[in-house]
Amino acid sequence: MQWIYILAACLFIVGLKMLGSAATARKGNLISAIGMLLAIVATLLDREIISYTWIGGGLLLGGVIGAVIAYRVKMTAMPEMVALLNGSGGLASLLVGWGEYHMHPVVPVFTAVAIYLAVLIGGITTTGSLLAYGKLSEKISGKPTVFANQQIVNGLLVVLALLFGIIFSAHPESNYIIFILAVVLSLVLGLLAVLPIGGADMPVVISLLNSYSGLAAAAAGFVISNNVLIVAGSLVGASGLILTQIMCKAMNRSLTNVLFSGFGSATTAGSGGESATGEVKSLTPEDAYFVLEAARSVVIVPGYGMAVAQAQHVVKELGTLLEENGADVKYAIHPVAGRMPGHMNVLLAEADVDYDQLVEMDSINPLMPSMDVAIVIGANDVVNPAARENEGSPSYGMPVINVDQARTVFILKRSMASGFAGIENPLFFKENSRMIFGDAKKTVQAMVNEFKG
Amino acid sequence: MQWIYILAACLFIVGLKMLGSAATARKGNLISAIGMLLAIVATLLDREIISYTWIGGGLLLGGVIGAVIAYRVKMTAMPEMVALLNGSGGLASLLVGWGEYHMHPVVPVFTAVAIYLAVLIGGITTTGSLLAYGKLSEKISGKPTVFANQQIVNGLLVVLALLFGIIFSAHPESNYIIFILAVVLSLVLGLLAVLPIGGADMPVVISLLNSYSGLAAAAAGFVISNNVLIVAGSLVGASGLILTQIMCKAMNRSLTNVLFSGFGSATTAGSGGESATGEVKSLTPEDAYFVLEAARSVVIVPGYGMAVAQAQHVVKELGTLLEENGADVKYAIHPVAGRMPGHMNVLLAEADVDYDQLVEMDSINPLMPSMDVAIVIGANDVVNPAARENEGSPSYGMPVINVDQARTVFILKRSMASGFAGIENPLFFKENSRMIFGDAKKTVQAMVNEFKG
Amino acid sequence: MNFSALLAAVPDSAETATSEHGALFALLIFIFVLAVFLGVELISKVPSQLHTPLMSGSNAISGITVVGAMIAAGAGSNLFGTALGFLAVVFATINVVGGYLVTDRMFGMFKKKD
Amino acid sequence: MNFSALLAAVPDSAETATSEHGALFALLIFIFVLAVFLGVELISKVPSQLHTPLMSGSNAISGITVVGAMIAAGAGSNLFGTALGFLAVVFATINVVGGYLVTDRMFGMFKKKD
Ligand SMILES: NC(=O)c1ccc[n+]([C@@H]2O[C@H](COP(=O)([O-])OP(=O)(O)OC[C@H]3O[C@@H](n4cnc5c(N)ncnc54)[C@H](OP(=O)(O)O)[C@@H]3O)[C@@H](O)[C@H]2O)c1
Numbered sequence A, B: 001m002q003w004i005y006i007l008a009a010c011l012f013i014v015g016l017k018m019l020g021s022a023a024t025a026r027k028g029n030l031i032s033a034i035g036m037l038l039a040i041v042a043t044l045l046d047r048e049i050i051s052y053t054w055i056g057g058g059l060l061l062g063g064v065i066g067a068v069i070a071y072r073v074k075m076t077a078m079p080e081m082v083a084l085l086n087g088s089g090g091l092a093s094l095l096v097g098w099g100e101y102h103m104h105p106v107v108p109v110f111t112a113v114a115i116y117l118a119v120l121i122g123g124i125t126t127t128g129s130l131l132a133y134g135k136l137s138e139k140i141s142g143k144p145t146v147f148a149n150q151q152i153v154n155g156l157l158v159v160l161a162l163l164f165g166i167i168f169s170a171h172p173e174s175n176y177i178i179f180i181l182a183v184v185l186s187l188v189l190g191l192l193a194v195l196p197i198g199g200a201d202m203p204v205v206i207s208l209l210n211s212y213s214g215l216a217a218a219a220a221g222f223v224i225s226n227n228v229l230i231v232a233g234s235l236v237g238a239s240g241l242i243l244t245q246i247m248c249k250a251m252n253r254s255l256t257n258v259l260f261s262g263f264g265s266a267t268t269a270g271s272g273g274e275s276a277t278g279e280v281k282s283l284t285p286e287d288a289y290f291v292l293e294a295a296r297s298v299v300i301v302p303g304y305g306m307a308v309a310q311a312q313h314v315v316k317e318l319g320t321l322l323e324e325n326g327a328d329v330k331y332a333i334h335p336v337a338g339r340m341p342g343h344m345n346v347l348l349a350e351a352d353v354d355y356d357q358l359v360e361m362d363s364i365n366p367l368m369p370s371m372d373v374a375i376v377i378g379a380n381d382v383v384n385p386a387a388r389e390n391e392g393s394p395s396y397g398m399p400v401i402n403v404d405q406a407r408t409v410f411i412l413k414r415s416m417a418s419g420f421a422g423i424e425n426p427l428f429f430k431e432n433s434r435m436i437f438g439d440a441k442k443t444v445q446a447m448v449n450e451f452k453g
Numbered sequence C, D: 001m002n003f004s005a006l007l008a009a010v011p012d013s014a015e016t017a018t019s020e021h022g023a024l025f026a027l028l029i030f031i032f033v034l035a036v037f038l039g040v041e042l043i044s045k046v047p048s049q050l051h052t053p054l055m056s057g058s059n060a061i062s063g064i065t066v067v068g069a070m071i072a073a074g075a076g077s078n079l080f081g082t083a084l085g086f087l088a089v090v091f092a093t094i095n096v097v098g099g100y101l102v103t104d105r106m107f108g109m110f111k112k113k114d
């Protein structure tokens, strides 16, 4: 059985490696799922298990719920979905720690520490993920909630958690009350940690919580001395952390800034240094059609607004029409366009856009000056030239897609409002920029209709 | 102490990671050395150790010998040096296995298997490395030694080794004679494995043996249930294997081909399909000077002949003179130029060539058509256009440096002889090629003298 | 022959029962550390377009805690312990099944058209 | 509390003494496997110009067998065993010291000029 566990761990490793490359990713996911199946089967054969009723029932119930939401969820709701699943996993780790403690309260100090960590991290992950889910699905306001002395309160609670941990670990058998308090505390901590973070920063938070849920699983592994839990948990813990880092880097912000700054709250919005001004030239979709009709090379730059407007299908239609009209069409994807890394890729893939047409930022930028038209569809921060030009801008230094270097830029959005980062966008005032106001889906549909005649 | 071992293993990992990038490599080596020191100190504190005399003596003696050869060895003799050190490590693993068995002959079957593996792999590594050393340093003929039924004899010996292993592992306590026979067998196997391999393939062999010495150390780790040995050994085992693969790929040959084909023996030499013919134009160094004097861009392509002639210092002198004369000078390094991966880099670094001037094959090839002069210094196979043009050539498909696309090519070598692979080189007959016969060092010196005087 | 071999490898830990347990723990922590290093290496070169499925795929792996949940649910201890275990199994399974399926769905869309 | 905890994690291995030992072995083999994966990941992206020093540097690491050698040499068993251990220490130390020093020498040359 030990060997099955080892095999399962190897499958996780291989699967995770394969997830890292587009060509092998799907197979990698399958391999990792097989590893999970093996681990479950191996556990079923465990001699310690004397009753299968509850296990079977739990597997069945959980499996059905999991399958239903997996098939029901819309592709645009992926971030929320991952948040929910993540919370599930964290809660499970909490419950495992609790269950083990409830059944075997007399344990050596190492095990007690592991139990405490599994519960603490699991609890934080649970409520943190739930709150992130709420903010992302806009069931709760996405605005960061900041109150006076927030940092101090949080700091005190963390100290308390540490204290409880020490007391509990020293004498786990006589501290059930402390344990329950710690459970509650962990749940409160999860809420407080995510409260001050803006809705749009949730992907980073989710990735971090993903890392936590891995660590909680690893802690549970220490509780029951099971190395497949330890390995799988720490793999996820490490990979979540690295992903978080990569995302922060792509936004040119530090993790601390994401977690504690209340970025995106009303106070910081609009603090874009010198205000961009100038004449704004707007266009109707019908006028835009004449330009597009003549264009030989078009680059489409989607952003969060495309997700909001659910415009991916009609965008793909426009792309196809442009191609049939003889233009070379590319989709330029910024690493943090949308609200989730790879958000745009998922949407465009859903709309059946050819994978080969998607170009990463670094590959498209050198080609930009040779592009006839750049169509910015609901993107804002990721095409903001201030990040390149204006040292005073909060996003200065963040790499962006240089649409302003294309011959003509169409910007499809509903208003002159700023994007997630709350920074004004001088792009709108550039000589070669044309705003096409309105909901992205409607605007693109109008263009498509023009093409179709 | 366990914790010190874990720390040591982490240092090895971090060190190895840092060895992978030029900027951090030296520090990485230091970190890994600190890990080793920690492991040694932790072992000294081991309660099982009751006498320090022999340990101290051994450390001192080995340390002095190691330091002396490390400081004495010439940079050009690196491959031999690594072979020797490798043999040392393999022998040590063999002795550890033997010593443990001698002191505790009654062990469970797992431990017996580990002992057997440590001895077998250690023994193969020992004599294999020694023979590789002999071939590289030309104390023994580098020619592959092939005799009738060689494969069959080797196959039988491997079966025998397996048989011994089974008998020994089943009852280690009553099979000392089998054990001794296995020791002898492993030493014989090491010799036989390396005999049929040509001297120039030795780097691949050494890398493979390096991997073996790691595995032997890991096996010794299983014998004494010590996880720092297991981790360090398997890290080296894996990295050696990967390096071997990378090298084989760069030569466009399979590992099996390297190990068993007797490549480079008289029989395969010169089997280059259609023979290249045409007019050979030769030049004196003095004539070459006039061309070089006028050149704006020069690429120097060193090969094994530069190592043989020890011409690196004078080559660097020529490069500096060319630069002072206003030319842009680059050194193009083929991954398998010389007889050791990175061989040319080490030599040029020794001669103090600026690291930034070294260009890898993939970067220089696109620039080649814009180069005024390519100076090929003792390279042959790595600039052979047959690998690109002639499907019948044994080296067809191997990536080469396309010097023939430069405006003028100077080829510095002593004769029309073929290089290591024994393939004729159509480059010598090309329109834009000029041979400059003679020892590379003398030829380059003559050019330098022209420039100076 | 029992676990004294493990102790032979960690000779300073034979004094008390706790420190014996500590030796096992050291091995487990070692495994933890190795896996962390491995995780970092595996992920650090993934292109950004794969980040969302990578997140949900690795999230599914963290559902491995289902193994611990099953042991707790099946240990046949008192009612409360079993209830905790049962709930843990449910939530962990949601994580596992939901995670793998949704990741697969995403990759299904990524597939290159022919 | 002793190593029964380890056995709890591998419940099928409590029958015979040998299979108890097998559980420890499984842990060690697991460590081995993880390290192999890690080694592959660490090395597979190294540029070719670093291969020679990488070879000698990793070769020095394989001298870790010196730990086993020291234990054998210091165990104070009979003369022959000690002699084997002593020789092992000598050879392993040559590997370690020679390997690290020569690698450092190479890197010393690689240093960028200022
Ligand atoms: N991808 C990630 O992983 C991630 C994670 C965390 C944070 N972020 C942040 O999110 C931002 C992403 O940049 P982005 O350029 O994609 O988005 P953005 O800067 O948030 O801008 C989106 C724009 O879309 C427009 N819009 C909204 N609904 C629309 C509709 N129905 N039709 C047309 N336009 C609509 C909005 O303007 P109107 O209101 O005028 O229409 C808005 O300016 C970056 O700041 C990034 O740092 C990304």
Ligand SMILES: NC(=O)c1ccc[n+]([C@@H]2O[C@H](COP(=O)([O-])OP(=O)(O)OC[C@H]3O[C@@H](n4cnc5c(N)ncnc54)[C@H](OP(=O)(O)O)[C@@H]3O)[C@@H](O)[C@H]2O)c1
Pocket: B200, B201, B202, B203, B204, B247, B251, B302, B303, B304, B305, B306, B308, B309, B335, B336, B337, B338, B339, B340, B341, B342, B343, B377, B378, B379, B380, B381, B382, B383, B412, B413, B414, B415, B416, B417, B418, B419, B420, B421, B438, B439, B440, B441
């Ligand atoms: N780097 C590695 O890791 C590695 C490992 C294994 C095998 N190999 C193999 O080694 C070969 C390396 O290619 P290469 O182009 O560097 O070398 P090469 O093909 O072996 O050619 C070296 C040339 O240098 C000339 N030469 C020898 N001594 C000389 C001297 N004193 N002065 C001037 N010229 C001299 C020789 O010609 P003359 O006799 O006419 O002077 C010979 O043709 C490849 O086939 C590769 O596959 C490399």
